[in-house]
Amino acid sequence: MNLRQQRRSRTASAALALGIALTLAACGGTTQDSADEEPTGGGGGAATGGATGGGGGATEYEEGLAITMLPKQVNNPYFETSSEGAQKVVEELGGTYEYTGPSDASASSQVSYINTLTQQAVDAILLSANDPNALCSALEQAMSGDTAVVTFDSDVDPSCRDVFVSQVDGEEVGKTLIEMASEQIDGSGQVAILSATANATNQNAWIQVIEDELANNPDYADIELVATVYGDDEDEKSFSETQGLLQANPDVEAIISPTTVGIAAAARYLQGSDYKGKVALTGLGTPNQMREFVKDGTVTEFALWDPGALGQLAAYTGAAMASGIITGEEGETFEAGDLGEYEIGADGVITLGPPTRFNADNIDDFDF
Known part of the structure; x- marks a missing residue:
């Protein structure tokens, strides 16, 4: 369990204890008026944002989340398409979105961007990593500041992030x-x-x-x-x-x-x-x-695979982490809009789907 997951676990435990205490207090006596009232939630409020909590405690996406995508390198058509998908999701959820990163695909170049985003206290970083280990120190600093770290496309060591959105198996x-x-x-x-x-x-x-x-x-x-x-x-x-x-x-x-x-x-x-x-x-x-x-x-x-859909799923995952809908634990589920429901697998991995083959017979059917 990484730092963010430990904090989420402690928060969930505290919320549960508080809920029990409030329930016991409420059992001490009621008035007729209060007894006649309709219940207005299932312990934490009804979901209104289309998301279904799978273990994190929250049941809807927060508004106003600041989410940034940090690709291996900018000026890359693949990541630009991923960014378009992510931006669409973040804006639909009422958040603010930024796409930033180095022009060269090196781990050292990514570190400075991670440090800047940590200082800015963004809610979630969507990262395609240039190295599995070299970014860990910077990412741990980000998570210690309560920034959700979601890797996509290319992962880091699992201890250095919350979840990994894999394009395919x-x-x-x-x-x-x-x-x-x-x-x-x-x-x-x-x-x-x-x-x-x-x-x-x-x-x-x-x-x-x-x-x-x-x-x-x-x-x-x-x-x-x-x-x-x-x-x-x-x-x-x-x-x-x-x-x-x-x-x-x-x-x-x-x-x-x-x-x-x-x-x-x-x-x-x-x-x-x-x-x-x-x-x-x-x-x-x-x-x-x-x-x-x-x-x-x-x-x-x-x-x-569709890099736009990969960006969308990464954005939904980052928003779900930052909103407390998921914590990164295996078996948790969440709704990713039109993409459907996704479940977190072993080592915090979420998989988009199988690859598509392109050839002369079908290439004109696709535009990305």
Whole structure:
């Protein structure tokens, strides 16, 4: 149980004790007028904001919450779409919203933003982390000041946040990535990975699943992973890493890029090179950034979840934490508007849903 959860637990216990005391006092005698009155709540007031408490004690979202999204880096289409979803939710709940962060995807750059938000005493921080451990000290300071820390997209050590909103089950992502690559090279050949930063929690988890599948799944016995390189979620570096990767490994038949910046940069390199049509590229990207590459045959198929919905769920989760609807304990539930009801799983993880595959047949059905 982290610091915020301990405070919530103490607050809930105190509220329960107070409620019992008031009930006992009320049992000492009533008047006829009071006995005839209709009850007006179930112990803490009826819910009016559409949320259902799953263990935190409160039953509705507070108004006026200050919620800030801190992505790995700004000027990234993926996070801009997530921000649009989060902003819509916060404004609908009557809160104030801010989107801020570094232009480079580094943990040290994120620390200063976390410290500033802690000083501003925002109600909730929605964070996509660039490192699982380097941000912990700053995040602990934020939680000690009663700021809810909700990670999304990329997690930190569970002790350093309240809950993590995962886009999908990590194992499912890794399996989808290697499955798409295998299909595009007919189950045989060399593959390579172009990732984001070397310490990115989510990419590393997916890469581990890919490695495990290659080692243990007989369906991939004829596929060899020959290299993993890092573009640091920078367009130009991802572009040059793709070039260097193929020059160093001329027999590579497929590149897997589990990052929206990386896959777009790699696609741009392949599009203008002799490798177009010879090297398959798959990974995680948005339909809008990948549409031209699918239509001209540079990319056959890739996958992603809806980053806007991910931002919405992160915002609802942050608001539910800050409002006391949930505390981060496993089994608690809350309503996330049109997204429906969500339950907190083990280690404080909330999962959005399965990834969607995009190809020439369906890409025009999506706009994000």
